[in-house]
Amino acid sequence: MMASLTNTTGGLKYQGLLESVMFSTLTTVPCCIFLLVNTAMLMTLRSRPLFRETPRYLLLLNLLCADTTQMALSQLLYLLAVSRAPLTYPPCGVLVMLADLTNTVSPLTLVVMSLERYVAVCHPLRHATLVTARSTAVAVAAVWAISWMNVLTQVVLLLDFPFKDLQSLQMADFCSKDRMMLGVVSEVYDRGYTYFLFASTSVVVASTYVAVTMAARLASSGGASARRARDTLLLHLVQVGLSLSSTLYSPVLVALSRSVSRLLFVRLQNVLYVAIFIFPRCLSSLIYGLRDKSIRPVLLQHLSCGLTLSIGTTRPHFHMRDV
Template identity: 65%
Template sequence: MSYTNQSPTNVTVEQQYQGLLERVLFSTLTTAPCCMFLFINGTMLFTLRSKLVFRETSRYILLYNLLFADTVQMALSQLMYIIATSRTMLTYPVCGVLNMLGDLTSQISPLTLVVMSLERYVAVCYPLRHATIITIRNTGVAIIAVWAFSSLNVLTRVLLLLEFPFEELHSLQMKDFCSNVAMFLGPKSALYDKAYTGFLFVSAGLAVISSYIGVMVAARSASTDKASAHKARNTLLLHLVQLGLSLCSTFYSPILIALSRTVTRIVLVRAQNILYVCVFIFPRCLSSLIYGIRDQTIRPVLMYHLCCRLTAVVPAKAEKKSLSTIEGGLH
């Protein structure tokens, strides 16, 4: 039977069914990898707390902070994605809390990458003073400063939201899906967001690039360990890539807004799903993949926990070699 002979009711029911089927399909395709990467990130976090030597090494403490922020951000993003997919409308206060938590954790990543880059710079350019500069106490102070700076940004956003006349609304129930853009209830909020994001990523980019240049200059010195300098250079390049991917997430909403003016809603929804995976999920799991595979110290312990200890015992030689590698790197 041709579509021209079908009644409008049947066509509408079929379109609704196709729309529901497509939402379920896209939700599955995004939720499955997100759950997998949440498991990997969670295992990585457990790994970094499973050994005393990880808990007492500054670079692994910073890595734990980076992974924790990325994991929370990925979980919040997936929660908000599921809420939007299920077409659930939240109230402004609930949406505001979710967005503020997301803003807080999203700013932690670039700031932590800056601290990690500076740590590598000190390790290569000032190897004799590294142990006195990069201490556990100083690392803790740096992490507190990162969270305090990000919290100050969230507090500023809350104060800007308080200027909106909520009493003029008939209901606190939102008429659109909960998103960061939906919470820009005034021009000041949107302007502040653009200014802060630009300042944050320009500053972070300059800090990482400066650290990279400093390591490159130090690598030409005869007194510098070439292997250590080469490894630090590659690490800083990865940090720059991670920073770039984090920056891409800030373009997510503007891209969707631009697409909404030129494409149909169904195309927009498909583009939104693709961008969500590429911009939110993939960058948040990159740290685990990079350090879990690249770092020979973490790799054997991580693989042991990822396999849920179903493998025979991790070879004692591999673990001893792992611990000796860490201890050697600390001296």
């Protein structure tokens, strides 16, 4: 994902100072707004025992933590690249690895959330036994462990690079994931892992969506709940696609760079950066905050800094089957 910044900063010399500041502002302002929304959502999920003890909301909390961290790190790397701030390899590596960690956690958490909805609809009698706060904590720990294994593998591959042959650890260019791929093996591994993650998570979420859709059609009772779960899984599938859009983003940029002028390419890339990397990180808050009747009034209260809104003056009524 950070590799997408290569041509952006490379083309800044073709932009005037005013235009560079404008593009930086156009990316930073939406990012700050979405960070505010995500923070309000995190506060909402920590504000009531219902949210802290329900497996579905615990998974949502984990997803939001990963997305919010990923959004903040992406914007930090973007601003460092735009300002051409000098960095050495060690701090750049830490930032890139943390961003890659959270970027892996998001789709894996969506897989777990999809499986939870599948069990709730297709095996409702076993849902209370299989999906508990304890089993959810184990699933979350497994997601982070898998993600950390990917990061540690990248670190091990990176250590094979002969840093001692470098005159200085100072990076000649801006910090990005592309600049940290210092060997062919690292590039091949990263590409293969990303493609595998995209394919496997998409298959799992799509399979659960098909299963829940069939259950919704066959159910003589509780069909409304199955349909809501089906719609949620469809949104999860969209989220997986957006979370892993970097697999297609770089090839698209390469194609654009060959067909449009340098300056136009930089402008298009800034727009795509907001649309593909910033907005999807706020998608979870928008989906659950607006669709879930339990979350909506509490979220609106936090967004309004505790002020009473006319739309949410009544006490929230909690419905476990809203999503």
